[in-house]
Amino acid sequence: MSSYENYTETSRHYDRTREPVGTEILVGCMAHAPVPLSSTTILDAGCGTGSYSRALLDYVGRIEAVDLNDGMLEVAGNKLAYARQEGRITFTASRIDELPFDDASLDGVMINQVLHHLPDDPSNGFAEHGKVFREFARVLKPGGVLTVNTCSQEQLRHGYWYYDLIPRGAQTLRERFAPITELTRLLQDSGFDYRGRFAPTDATIQGDSYFDPRGPLSREWRNGDSTWSLVPEDELQQALSRVRALDERGELEEFLARHDARRKDIGQITILFAIRQRPIR
Numbered sequence: 001m002s003s004y005e006n007y008t009e010t011s012r013h014y015d016r017t018r019e020p021v022g023t024e025i026l027v028g029c030m031a032h033a034p035v036p037l038s039s040t041t042i043l044d045a046g047c048g049t050g051s052y053s054r055a056l057l058d059y060v061g062r063i064e065a066v067d068l069n070d071g072m073l074e075v076a077g078n079k080l081a082y083a084r085q086e087g088r089i090t091f092t093a094s095r096i097d098e099l100p101f102d103d104a105s106l107d108g109v110m111i112n113q114v115l116h117h118l119p120d121d122p123s124n125g126f127a128e129h130g131k132v133f134r135e136f137a138r139v140l141k142p143g144g145v146l147t148v149n150t151c152s153q154e155q156l157r158h159g160y161w162y163y164d165l166i167p168r169g170a171q172t173l174r175e176r177f178a179p180i181t182e183l184t185r186l187l188q189d190s191g192f193d194y195r196g197r198f199a200p201t202d203a204t205i206q207g208d209s210y211f212d213p214r215g216p217l218s219r220e221w222r223n224g225d226s227t228w229s230l231v232p233e234d235e236l237q238q239a240l241s242r243v244r245a246l247d248e249r250g251e252l253e254e255f256l257a258r259h260d261a262r263r264k265d266i267g268q269i270t271i272l273f274a275i276r277q278r279p280i281r
Helices: 023-030 051-056 070-079 081-085 127-139 153-158 161-165 167-176 180-189 207-211 226-230 233-248 252-260
Strands: 041-045 062-067 089-093 106-112 140-150 192-198 270-276
Touching: 023 051, 023 106, 023 140, 023 270, 041 051, 041 127, 051 062, 051 106, 062 070, 070 081, 070 089, 081 089, 106 127, 127 140, 127 180, 140 180, 153 167, 161 167, 161 233, 161 252, 167 226, 167 233, 180 192, 180 270, 233 252
Parallel strands: 041 062, 041 106, 062 089, 106 140
Antiparallel strands: 140 270, 192 270
């Protein structure tokens, strides 16, 4: 469950402005699991509305999808009712640091844009992240695959055009994301061999709606990025006023283009790839 976003409310509209970016990379990573890809059992940790589960179902054997938020699980369950009836996916209300699975029982784990929702403390070495990684190592078979979908600090600074409108909220968000170097250290300390990272540059998390310069004026549009939940009310009102002023001057499209320029080179997300091999320290 998110430590700052009310997903019970936002789950109802979440999929309208959210896309499962990087699924082709996830499939490629999961192909390294200890059994053939079509026979794998994959955990979707913090599955949300099930978009990533749906994207991978055509490739893997079955999926165990867990989330603590009832609203998200309800949307995911309705979306993937056909797969649940076929026995290809199971939905469970669960924490991701205390999973209801046996040791060495899964072939792969994916966690997509979830870790920054943990109630973690950077000054404590992101201890909650480490706890989650050790739990993933416990449930994975030797040779099992872990993919971590996150954002680099560079992407958080230059990959989202509207973050310039909400500097305080964006800074609060950046502090919740463990730097890539910290994540790789935590993975290695938790019994994983870190194999590399990938940053797709040809897609945006919000899909086509990302390019709507008037999007921030819509609450439904803002629900596509939990960063807005970290924005103080006074900053939100200033941001909305700024969008309206830019629009009135005919400068809004240019503002988007200028602040979106770097994204085309760095992307919006980074996917880390690791293999469960070494004993947990």
